[in-house]
Amino acid sequence: MNRTNLFERLQDYNSKFVDFNGWEMPISFASTLKEHNAVRNDSGFFDVSHMGRLYIEYKDIEKLNILICGDILKTKPSSALYTMILDHNSGILDDVIIWKFDKHMILICNASNTDKISSWFTTNDLKYKNLSNTTSLIAIQGPKVIKKLEDHINMPNHFECNILNTPYFKSEIVVARTGYTGEDGVELMVNHGDDIKLIDLLDELNIVPCGLGARDTLRLEASLPLYGQELNESVTPIETGFKWVVNFNHEFIGKELLLEQISTGSHRYLKKFSIDERIVARHGDTGIAGNIEGYVTSGNYSP
Secondary structure: EEOOHHHHHHOOOOOEEEEEEEEEEEEEEEOOHHHHHHHEEEEEEEEEEOOOOEEEEEHHHHHHHHEEEHHHHHHOOOEEEEEEEEEOOOOOOEEEEEEOOOOOEEEEOHHHHHHHHHHHHHOOOOOEEEOOOOOOEEEEEOHHHHHHHOOOOOOOOOOOOEOOOOOOOOOOOEEEOOOOOOEEOOOEEEOOOHHHHHHHHHHOEEEEEEEHHHHHHHHHHHHOOOOOEEEOOOOOOOOOOOOOHHOOOOOOOOOOHHHHHHHHOOOOOOOOOOOOOOOOOOOOOOOOOEEEEEEEOOOOOOO
């Protein structure tokens, strides 16, 4: 089973680990409820180093733009773009974040899809360098995160990203004002070695470790999708309610069917719902509303 570079360091906490798509990852530390509330009310951090990090040179930006339904060409440097990579049938190969800089881009993809996206890029003659084995990725989230970190690290504006050199770290770091919890915060990509120093700093600032359990309840409350649950190769951005990530003013793989779905309205729809009783609708369960039948993509208790 795969482990992140911070696996041993995270053993210092009261951590509980599980198999997550072939990665041994913490499901919780104190408890999912405590970690959820810490992020909603104060601050918490997640080791998300299992996610893929692909370095793409700026000279290949037009090739990348054809492979995503957003428009990275129109994205300003030092900005982040949330978008999706589609196949020729408009199915979602992955949802990704791209950090755009003056001379290169860094694409963050889901851990289970890193090999698939790497192969897709190779098939479409897009060169990349995989940084996943030499760096760590830490998401630091919560309403008090910026205040706690700003004396140590320069904070970018919302959905912006910077490359920084600071006395605290040996190598340059990447800081992006992005996240996956519905709260303000940042994601930091740091080289191995500096990742341990970063965790030590977070301890000093009383930013608590959080596991996959809280990450799931937080993203569900914020109506954020998870690949393999809401998103997969059998659905499109239109069906999942993510038309807003699509820029139709450029050419990209999978564009034609999306235009057809918008024109006809003949497609499936993803809707959120709540249950008044203390039961949980789980992935794959059948849901019926009137004469309409569907299936559950994700469900959990809401803290």
